[in-house]
Amino acid sequence: MGKKEQQQDEGEEPRTLDVTVDDLDALDCPLCFSPFDAPIFQCKNGHAACEACCARIRDGLCSSCHEPIGEIRCRPLEKAIAAMLVPCAFAEHGCTRRLRYAEKAVQEALLCHYAPCVCPLPGCGYADLDLRDHIQGAHAAAAGDHVVVRFVGSAAVTLRRGTPLVVLLQETDARVFLLLNGGDVPSGRSLSVVCVGPRLGAGKSMEYELRVVGGRGGTGALSLSASGPVACTRMWAGHHPTEGFLFVPDAYWSSSGAVSITVHVRKLNGGERQGMSA
Structure with a gap:
């Protein structure tokens, strides 16, 4: 019997070595x-x-x-x-995980819950762990051209055509979402959702649904809806998704330049099928 097999049979811990x-x-x-x-x-x-x-x-x-x-x-x-196991780059913020070297970049960029997130509102230099509390305390009362909305499950938002984004603060698990109002689309606007924070991990994901009703079409107007996976980022740099957005034609915007939107976000386990029911 080799030495390695003998160590395993005797219940000994595998040998380790700290190197630089x-x-x-x-x-x-x-x-x-x-x-x-x-x-x-x-x-x-x-x-x-x-x-x-x-x-x-x-x-x-x-x-x-x-x-x-x-x-x-x-x-x-x-x-x-x-x-090889290496410490997370955010150990100083409290992360105690030791990572496989090949997994280190993905873990630190997308999954580590101890990595700081950057405030998405212009002119703010905040970058830390409590982004939701920061936005609630520093921006909720006076967000300028932006709107801050708290929600549980679903958020009802009145979006003006000139508002570039709405910050959605989820009450249940302190996540921060952005409802993005994009331009550069002929005859309408493109609406999309991103999360400023880490991915869920453990095979889980998040899905959004956007639904728009009314506008100048009146009460009998058809509703528009779109759903898809929520992209996560620690620092939103002004980019709008080129796929996975809801196109809202000009006819759906009221004479005052506003539209009513329902935003719903839910978590998906690894085996769940994407696509919300109508």
């Missing part, structure tokens, strides 16, 4: 600069590249020495990276 990597670039693919993750390939001279980059190399030759690359696995590097 002086050059983190050594753990990234030199071609695409993304963190290495298995499978990793090397040429006969030991130059490594990720699988995606090897597939994109037309002549199949190493960019460093021009030897063939893409057939020989670099298993020692794969094993070292698979066993």
Whole structure:
């Protein structure tokens, strides 16, 4: 019986070693600069590249020495990276997770609940963990050209054509959503929803539904609706989704330039089908 099997049978903890990597670039693919993750390939001279980059190399030759690359696995590097745990970049904010190196970038950018979020309102430099409380305290009373609405489940919003966004503060789990009123659409406006905060994680997601009724069409006007996944970001930089929006034609806006919208957000478990009932 090998030593490793003997340790497992005796219930011993696996051996660990704390190391310092002086050059983190050594753990990234030199071609695409993304963190290495298995499978990793090397040429006969030991130059490594990720699988995606090897597939994109037309002549199949190493960019460093021009030897063939893409057939020989670099298993020692794969094993070292698979066993490597690194602290989250937001440990100083309270995160205690130790992450696989290949998962570090995604976890910190999209999933870590200890990463600061940037206030989306113009002229505000807030970037911290309590974004909802900040907006409620600093902007709810006087948001200028913007509107702040608190909601549980659904929010009823009267949106003016010239209002660029409405901040929606969810009461149940302190999340911040933005109802975006986009331009550059002929004969109407495009409305969309984003969340300023981390993704839910654990296979869960969020879905929005937008519904518009009325306008100059009167009480008999047909309603408009759209639903889809909610995109999450820690810093909204003014970009509007190019897919997944509700187009509201000019005819739906009242003579005063307003429209009534119902915004509904719900959580989905991993196995649930997207698409809300009408």
